[in-house]
Amino acid sequence: MKLVTEPNFADPDETYARLLAAHSGLSEAESHAFNAALVLILMNHIGDDAAIAEALALAHRATKP
Amino acid sequence: MAYEHRRLPYRRAPGLDAPEPCHDVVIVGAGPVGLAMALDLANHGQGSVLLDDNDRVSIGSRAICWSKRSLEILARLGVGHRCVEKGVTWHVGRTFHRDREIFAFDLLPEDGHEMPAFVNLQQYHVEEYLTEAVLANPLIDFRPLNRVAAIRPALPELYVQTPEGSYTLQARYVLACDGARSAIRTIMRLEFAGELFEERFLIADIEMKADFPPERRFWFEPPFHPGQSALLHKQPDNIWRIDLQLGWDADPEAERAPERVIPRIERMVGHRDFRLDWVSVYSFQCRRLDRFVHGPVIFVGDSAHVVSPFGARGGNGGLQDVDALGWRLAALLAGRASERVLSAYDAERTFGADENIRNSTRTTRFMTPADGVERLYRDSTLALAAEAPFARALANSGRLSRPCTYPLDAPDDPALPATSRPGSVAPDAPLEGGWLMRQLGPDPVLLALGREAPRIDGVRILAPALNDHLRQRYLGNAPGALCLIRPDQVVGARWTTADAAAVSHEIDRMWGRA
Known part of the structure; x- marks a missing residue:
């Protein structure tokens, strides 16, 4: 399975706002823990090794260009 | 009750009085691996001299979890059923986080296997049974209190010290079964590369009466040992194995002291009505030799590779080394096989060690995260x-x-089930009046299911009546199959149909002759 990088949200601004709202009221440490849990949940949802590998590589490029 | 260590019979070595003839095989170290090695060679008709630096079986229970595969190997060596009878059979593991159970697993969810998934049994019991079998075997010359002080690996020649003086032994092959701190590895200055994990564990065996079920119980951050992990295993004779994570800062000497150990265990079991049987503090290491075969010196078991203990891959991995070497070395010495079989031992067991190290490293990362x-x-x-x-x-x-x-490069047929693909241990199955596993080895076996088997010299044909277990594990939807099963009970090749020439070719490859 190829990683979907074209827009895939019905309402991108709404989804982005929801992500930020989910962090509201969390300390920085709690936000990190929240993100870790979210990554694990979404990785399992995707499941496909190739798509996950592509996602990891893309995230890496975005972090350390 | 505490285990009573008897002394093994020491006898004056012949080499002290006159030079000994060159032996075929000298095995150094009579732990579970060395003892099993001598017995496995003897099963194939090959004698050996077995040296050990002391005259007792293991002090402390050390290895306790014997896997199904180890029990099958031990059964071939004549002690598997004693181990099962004495040991605590278990197959359920429970994992807890803080005060609640997060999941349980069942290691043997299907029936139709003679041996259970795991048996817990103190290493000294296993060594005792193996030692008795060794002492009763006329092909094995067992020499307790014979310590190897030096080796000239090229010949090879061993300098052996005894209470009555020193002597020299020559051998065609030296099998270093001398454990994680292998003297032979040290003398030969071989690099033991790998990783040390910055973590310490307290390991304790206690004697107490308790009615916890025979399950493996593992806790992450339990209330009785905050922030760390803990393990509880049941052994025979009311002995319980406890592992407690201590952190890297713990002082190993101080943590071994009973006044430190007893309160920790009291918090775990809820009372003080127990006796300390054995205590040790250890750190995790995962290391292996680059090669296990160094000319005529061959490393087997912990001398070749060490892993962290969670996963029971040390002693069990060592017995699988024995399993992979015995039939090959015996055939080489008998002239049936070429030296290439030793390269096959090296390739297979370095692969096995890597898998064990990979699993063990991942567990360690999870258990003791940076x-x-x-x-x-x-x-x-x-x-x-x-x-x-x-x-x-x-x-x-x-x-x-x-x-x-x-990873065998061998004939296979995609129509047949993955569980018995070449390179796998042949799955056990019930046969009329017995078990398949007991019928496999010490010679190669051609398992003929729903097919006529071609007759080939040196290969025993086994054509049992079909049943559901055999169908499920060996046939799938195919109407018939021929499986060539090596002396170590590993599937060497398989076909839905094959002629004598095809099978013969695989036999030749197995012996390193093609």
């Missing part, structure tokens, strides 16, 4: 595990020893 992101994901996984089944699959308190599937 500060920062490793800990973040570990904690997150445990927090999710109670609600989300996928996170239970990630929670790693030890991936328990199973034999690897060797």
